[in-house]
Amino acid sequence: MAEEVKLLKTWSSLFGLRAVWALKLKGVQYESIDEDLSNKSPLLLQSNPVHKKVPVLLHNGKSISESMVIVEYVDETWKQKYPLLSDDPYERARARFWAKFGDDKGLSSIWNVFIKQGKEQEEAIGEASENLKFLEEELKGKKFFGGEKIGLLDLALGWLANLVPVLEEIIGVKIIDKKKFPLLSAWMQEFAEAPTIKETWPPHDKLLTKFRATREPYLAAAQPK
Numbered sequence: 001m002a003e004e005v006k007l008l009k010t011w012s013s014l015f016g017l018r019a020v021w022a023l024k025l026k027g028v029q030y031e032s033i034d035e036d037l038s039n040k041s042p043l044l045l046q047s048n049p050v051h052k053k054v055p056v057l058l059h060n061g062k063s064i065s066e067s068m069v070i071v072e073y074v075d076e077t078w079k080q081k082y083p084l085l086s087d088d089p090y091e092r093a094r095a096r097f098w099a100k101f102g103d104d105k106g107l108s109s110i111w112n113v114f115i116k117q118g119k120e121q122e123e124a125i126g127e128a129s130e131n132l133k134f135l136e137e138e139l140k141g142k143k144f145f146g147g148e149k150i151g152l153l154d155l156a157l158g159w160l161a162n163l164v165p166v167l168e169e170i171i172g173v174k175i176i177d178k179k180k181f182p183l184l185s186a187w188m189q190e191f192a193e194a195p196t197i198k199e200t201w202p203p204h205d206k207l208l209t210k211f212r213a214t215r216e217p218y219l220a221a222a223q224p225k
């Protein structure tokens, strides 16, 4: 029986990209369905009734939500090609730990650099740098977080390579400085240049427009009344 694989996402969702990358690295054929998040489809509401968010993977009618859950599901379901996690339980645990760290601490600290200004932004830069130092350390002796090739943790942290240069351009502040974070900077380049990643990278100009608009309400709220 032919498999039915569908992915609900948006063009700009960095979480959605994790699922796209996992499916593409595995060579899984799938139908991509772009959602309008201002008018969510009945399919999205039915398949992710708890969070009502993209991405959602639909595999032979079963729905799987949360990007990193999807990445692991894809890895376990299409085992033969391109394993995303090591066979070693300790390595697997580390990859999952840093993936969670990236979402829990990394993303929010970098987002704060983007939306804050003045002293608050300086504090956020300090916090983001402390978090980035851990990731720089994790890359020692490796080309990718997964070792010689892209693995689960690279997909989890792909937003760093994808989003941070856009945010930096908008605010005119360097968050991942080459001198301070040479390994992370080299990784960002290697990751972005990998064929599967490059072909799915959202257009830079479109991201700039989207994130400029996303920042506007934060700037307006900071204006003295």
Ligand SMILES: N[C@@H](CCC(=O)N[C@@H](CS)C(=O)NCC(=O)O)C(=O)O
Residues within 6 Å of the ligand: 012, 013, 014, 015, 016, 037, 052, 053, 054, 055, 065, 066, 067, 068
């Ligand atoms: N933790 C979720 C986050 C997903 C998420 O935040 N998706 C956003 C798009 S980037 C969304 O669907 N937002 C719609 C909403 O919040 O109503 C994951 O990893 O999948």
